[in-house]
Amino acid sequence: MSHLAASEWWRTAVIYQVYPRSFADSDGDGIGDLPGIAARLDSLAALGVDALWFSPFYPSPQNDAGYDVADYCDIEPEYGTLADFDALLARAHGLGMKVVVDLVPNHSSSAHRWFQEALAAPPGSPERARYLFRPGAGPDGAQAPNNWQSCFGGPAWTRVVEPDGTPGEWYLHLFDSSQPDFDWSNPWVREQFREILRFWLDRGVDGFRVDVAHGLIKENGLPDNPNGPDDFFAPTPFWAQDEVHDIYRDWRKVLDEYDGDRMMCGEVWVTPLSKLATWVRPDEMHQAFNFVHLSTAWDAPALRGTIDDSLAAFHEVGAPSTWVLSNHDVVRHATRLGFAPDAWLFHGIGPDTVDLPDPELALRRARAATLLMLALPGSAYLYQGEELGLPEAVDIPDEARQDPAWHRTAGERYGRDGCRVPIPWEADAPAYGFNDTGASWLPQPADWAAYARDAQEHDPASTLHLYRTALAERRGHDLGGGELLWVEDAGDNVLAFSNRDIVVIANLGTTPVPLPAGSTVLARSSGGGPDLGTDEAAWLVPAVRR
Template sequence: MTTADGRPWWRGAVIYQVYPRSFADGDGDGIGDVAGIRSRLDHLAALGVDAVWFSPWYPSPMADAGYDVADYRDIDPVFGTLPEVEALIAEAHARGIRTIVDVVPNHCSDAHPWFQAALAGGPGAPERDLFWFRPGRGPDGDQRPTDWVGEFGGETWTRTTNPDGTPGDWYLHLFTAQQPDFNWDHPMVRAEFEDVLRFWFDRGVDGIRIDSAGLLVKDGTLPETRPDQPHPFRDQDGVHEIYRSWRRIADGYPGDRALIGEVWMPDRQRFANYLRPDELHAAFNFDFLGCAWDAAAMRESIDGTLSAHALVGAPATWVLSNHDVTRHVTRYGRADTRFSFATKREGIPTDLELGTRRARAAALLSLALPGAAYVYQGEELGLYEVEDIPYALRQDPMWERSGRVDPGRDGCRVPLPWTGDEPPFGFSPDGAAAPWLPQPADWKDRTVQAQTGDPNSMLELYRAAIRARRAEPALGDGELSWLPAPDGVLAFSRGGGFRCLVNLSDAPIPIPADGELVLASGPLDHGLLPADTAVWLRAAPHGSDPS
């Protein structure tokens, strides 16, 4: 299952992220499901993607949208059944689309049988060793074991009640209280997840996306967080042996099975450590995702990314949006175009027309860079962040845990619009319950149906770009060479005469006259490349008229 040039597929793939709850609803309950995904596989085939990554669909109380897993070897009934998933994997493969499932190894749900046994058994229960149970500080044990701050903000320890009703020990949760952290020092935890990997590889999946990949190992002495000391639970050195064992499992299966890590790591060298030849195959590039719409910043991010990956021979990945971040149509339409959780707030003025124009250019940029590219569902439709969801309908725990300061992530998780002129836009069948999050009425112009066949639509731009990328030998994995360009412009060659120019400046620039136009992100102006526009060019055949 390598590509035509003999390289493993994951080195240059276009990978589409499906957030199952919001992709397509097959049974009419207002929540996306496996039946809905199966009914829309032709959309993914027409888009031309190489693989699909499915966010968690396991049995879960849904305290954190399924990232609180109660059973890693089954499917939550709201999404369907395991046989349906097996059929989905086969149907995707029949269309030439590989599949990637999401595994959440840092924590589970408090409904997981291990954690339930740990609570029921009291202080002496052996299952407590599978988690981080600790006595509290202070004479009555009523103070948290540490003052660590959680990944969603807020406290990271919750006190238990003993079976006899007395106050008990505390347990660690870097996310919500319903997501207790596993103790990866325990061999049973390691053996369990190795078996989970085999379970999914045995069902034909081509890759595993690893949630919160840098958090698994903790410093057992529980030191407080200090700027001049290694972080007590982020990027501990011991995490690498875990991924070496996982790599051995993946390499034992045929067909280039891939391990892809969610690694939030500002230090690029530390990030690259996860991609050494005997560890993960790839990891998400959050440096590029969070980068401002600025040529110098973009170039620095691209150069830094490529140099860090080159050290370990790994392919870079290029990501513009996902299920955790403000959609980039919205980000790029703001005065501050960077993304960070600290600056994500409601009520920031946004120019959606400007953001859309930049998002179109960013699509051509990301799909022209060396390595693999990720497309988050709906970005191919030009969807923006929905920021006016009524408070009563919000579901993301980040909203409440931040004291209603962070608006949460529901705005990028609104169900997709497929057809028609009013909600639910074909997301659900006729007569269905309302979608689990409300869709904006003006998405009627952004449905798959409305955009199909419109040469100026975002959808047709993505289809054309992915088709051209597949046909262009120089694209995907490989080398990049920067070309001379005016200030505010990115220009590079991918070899074979292929060039990409992105104008991030405020003024139009001349398009080189010796290039044949492959694709443009927007209208061109008599040989000029307007601001916030990108083009792909191919060297004109020798002796031809470049005009």
């Protein structure tokens, strides 16, 4: 049962991301669904999380695993019905967990009625003004309006064929061509999303995770982009425009109409942290994902700098820091942290990736990184399966891959399928208990039995046990609401700090670190004995001095 009261619960919450397609499948078709999630909620309550964030479950052609939304106020039939959602929401609330749903406002699916109406309407029509249609460049309009590139590879523009059969205007899609960008300078678009917010708030959801929250406004005139498309943090004409803040001030007013402290968390790829903090000023969002922390190498001075900068930047605007290590868009940290610090992994990994890390080393670091993260003040996000120590699924056959980045780059980028594989529940069951038929929309690795939840349930050395212990101690000592005080002179490759009555030590160096004599170990990422070894972390209660 959650320990959080309604008031500002999001400040210290541990929020667990459920990727519906890969969590649990109730009908055996190989695709996860809402009844499957509902049947497994007891396991998340037992884990000790405070809230659940559901990735998109809306009607969708699934060209981008549901982030191509065809109807914002219904449920994808493969996943269930609105009645199934209502039952899931009630069940989660009954177990003391809040519910946050994904909202995708930067773009819709090209199958959405709004876009289909735009295609059928002439240039200059109100229907086309919902999206970013523009005439092409060059004497015959055969060139894209500017040089913008899709985040999934290739041009960010697609030319349409007009109803009379002639080549026509181009529309912008910062992601897949099946995901046309809305024109957020249009008041009509803004009103539609106010109503979408109210639809889900009226059903009782506790908040929204806002997809691409830094991308809704594009620079006037849509000028060429001076930076490469692969630099997620670089200034561009389509990321982090100042006017985007007006949208979230407007949304905040909508949320504030409702009881229960409803919240918004933004997916915001912005640096520096002081700029990221502008998304969480008192009249805007409540949280923003700290991707600077996720992107920081396994290096003690670098991590300390990120932690200090994060706490200072968010404190400046009265918001909590957020901490996250894995999600549905990045290589799982139980693999990622085994790579060299400068490895570029944002396009995914696969069987041809050179120098794949030692899995034991990567998991040891991941467990230590998690223990470090969960001791920090603020709110933490977990991604389904990380509590099992799941690694990235690397050996997915080419013909089974589904990420649009894989297809748009002709296999040059592996994409994100490897972190989205259905998770294991029972070691000896079909599909490891994902369902009872063995079907799976992405193939599960042959060696995942050891990661299954039932295989770890009663093993005190398991990653699942580590997460349960850490979450219980985090709650019991209110670490999310505490204050970090560094222990100086701990060593160049050691992170040591206190929070409340807990001392946290993480050894990122090669020299063993003696644990303080007489201290009580509350949680330890690995190892044993009086010394903390390489890539290990521990939470301690110091001995009482008399």
